[in-house]
Amino acid sequence: MKIQLQDVLPEGIPVKRETHSIWERKIELDLKRNYLVRGASGRGKSTFLHILLGIRRNYSGQVILDEENIGNFSSTKWALVRQNTLAMVFQDLRLLGELTTRENLAIKISLTESPQCKIIEELTERLGIKEQLDQPCHLLSFGQQQRLAILRALLQPFEALLLDEPFSHIDPDNSRICLELILEICEERNAGLFLATLDDDYGLNPYQELRV
Numbered sequence: 427m428k429i430q431l432q433d434v435l436p437e438g439i440p441v442k443r444e445t446h447s448i449w450e451r452k453i454e455l456d457l458k459r460n461y462l463v464r465g466a467s468g469r470g471k472s473t474f475l476h477i478l479l480g481i482r483r484n485y486s487g488q489v490i491l492d493e494e495n496i497g498n499f500s501s502t503k504w505a506l507v508r509q510n511t512l513a514m515v516f517q518d519l520r521l522l523g524e525l526t527t528r529e530n531l532a533i534k535i536s537l538t539e540s541p542q543c544k545i546i547e548e549l550t551e552r553l554g555i556k557e558q559l560d561q562p563c564h565l566l567s568f569g570q571q572q573r574l575a576i577l578r579a580l581l582q583p584f585e586a587l588l589l590d591e592p593f594s595h596i597d598p599d600n601s602r603i604c605l606e607l608i609l610e611i612c613e614e615r616n617a618g619l620f621l622a623t624l625d626d627d628y629g630l631n632p633y634q635e636l637r638v
Contacts, residue, residue: 427492427511427585429455429478434487436477439470439638446637448474450487456618457511457586460630463622465638471622472517474638475588478620479514480504509537513584515592519575523564527555527574530563534578549577552607554600569595576604580611587612587619593628601628 431453439449449470455461463471476482477489480496489496491507499507521530531546550556553573558566566574572595579587587608593601605628612619621630 427457429457430488430490431455432488432490434477434485434489436470436473436482436485438484439468439473448636448638455636458616459618460612460633461618461620461636462627462630462633463620463636463638464625467624470638472590474636475514475590475620475622479508479512479588510583511585512588513579513582513586514588515572515575515579515590517590517594519571521563521571521575521578524562526560526562527566528559530574531578531581534581537582546581549580549607553577553604567595569597569600572596573600573604576608580608584615585617587617589619589621591622591624593626605630 431448431451433450433452434448435450463474465471473482477485480499483497491511522533525533527550528546531550547556547559550559553576555566555570555573555577558570558574563571563574572592576589576592589608593604596604608619609630611617620636621628621633627633
């Protein structure tokens, strides 16, 4: 499956019309490839991912997913895309703070009908948050919450994973562990990823760079 950007320009983003920028250009992206989304703060990294996911709609141009303009998607169509095609780790995480780690994961599994519930304990141990399984999410450190948000996204079906600065509060060793798991699951599913980052490539190889 491919995504085509046709002269896309978001409102409210100060864009310099540079030849390497993704804005106001015609670009085709393969969901099975790995992309690093780079740019200074405020230039639209999060905006780009939000456009792909259909939660930011104030832009000119068109985004074509599987030969259909996403601007014409119904709410039902978007629900299917977000359940089966695109998973995302948001910069603000969007966890349910009063629920436990286990409950946050269980809700995602139930919404997407994922069969992954049997491996929750194995994967939380691998990411170093097994001891927090039955703690309310708001008691976790931000780094632990980031690892929870990453695992929550990995438990659902997807063809591409959207990651908005997912390791910003995670130490280098745990960032490496998280990325290893991400790449392992993406390879198993023949899926790609879009990783928004200020400057670190986290050793991701191979990848194609997208500049905002």
